[in-house]
């Protein structure tokens with residue numbers, strides 16, 4: 501592609517592939533660059549499953565966005581012919597006054613979402629694999645489920661290509677500069693010019709905007725797949741919903757049914773700080789034993805043979821809400837960091853939002869929660 505492009509998208513993971521596909525589908529001349537060849541296992545979007553849920557404990561303002569995301573994933577599933585999503589229902593388990601249960605109920609009530617509140621005894625009867633302690637409360641939501649992240653990204657990239665986008669893999673953006681009202685992006689292979697730029701570089705994002713001094717921390721998050729030790733039928737996707745469990749105040753365990761590769765379990769947050777270019781990819785025996793101990797308390801039948809581990813990256817803001825905004829000095833540059841460990845489910849809807857922002861349009865969602873300004877207040 502020569503001459504000036506409409507938009508360059510840097511980073512083609514969950515968010516960038518969605519933005520690239522949407523821009524291309526709107527008839528824009530677009531180029532996507534990635535440092536690897538997505539979908540790949542070095543960023544934030546691998547590990548074969550992601551939770552999608554609607555009664556959003558983090559803030560009710562996410563609900564309209566996730567509802568749009570559900571629609572757009574379904575559209576992409578139809579268009580691509582790929583299986584992208586599996587509905588299993590979801591359980592939010594914890595103390596009634598805890599952030600998880602209270603937050604999920606707040607969102608469910610604010611948006612009149614279908615949900616049920618179960619006592620510990622009711623939850624144990626319905627889901628015998630779960631040792632829900634007396635006094636805990638369970639919020640059950642029917643629309644929650646699993647997204648298959650590698651397939652989602654592949655489908656978004658296929659959609660982008662089908663609509664004429666150019667993709668350059670294994671070509672990291674080294675730097676960008678404003679050029680009048682447009683931008684220039686430099687890589688080892690060339691210089692590209694465009695009217696606008698979308699930065700979706702995940703764990704590497706802060707390096708592309710050093711002038712903003714963003715307080716983003718990258719953490720190493722370990723994932724574990726266990727073979728059920730007993731009653732494997734209790735972990736089948738028809739019987740075992742995705743869950744998040746506040747097993748200690750402010751601490752969250754989450755997991756998935758056995759999709760044929762074991763029961764996948766992880767801790768939300770608590771990962772060690774890391775540099776995305778020097779991640780410790782092996783999972784130590786001590787980490788495995790710590791996970792076994794937590795699981796033995798909550799889901800004892802799940803703690804069989806360890807089948808697999810993986811390491812993935814969170815890019816965290818201090819308040820754990822996303823960054824989706826225009827560059828404060830260069831409005832032709834869109835900055836997106838929808839992570840803090842919960843962004844994947846939104847990618848299909850954020851693709852539209854990022855495309856709107858890159859073309860001077862007004863997104864239909866309230867993005868106040870995601871403004872850069874809150875992170876740049878005098879520190």
Ligand SMILES: Cc1cc2nc3c(=O)[nH]c(=O)nc-3n(C[C@H](O)[C@H](O)[C@H](O)COP(=O)(O)OP(=O)(O)OC[C@H]3O[C@@H](n4cnc5c(N)ncnc54)[C@H](O)[C@@H]3O)c2cc1C
Nearest residue numbers: 511513514515534535543544551673702704812843844845
């Ligand atoms: C273990 C784990 C579990 C999670 N669970 C959930 C969940 O259940 N539900 C949920 O909704 N979310 C979940 N998340 C969060 C979700 O996966 C992330 O929010 C999402 O993947 C972030 O997408 P991204 O596009 O920002 O980053 P990525 O998908 O990592 O994409 C960034 C891309 O930028 C590329 N890149 C970097 N630097 C450059 C450069 N200079 N030039 C060109 N390309 C570059 C990278 O190669 C990469 O492909 C989880 C995350 C992890 C790690």
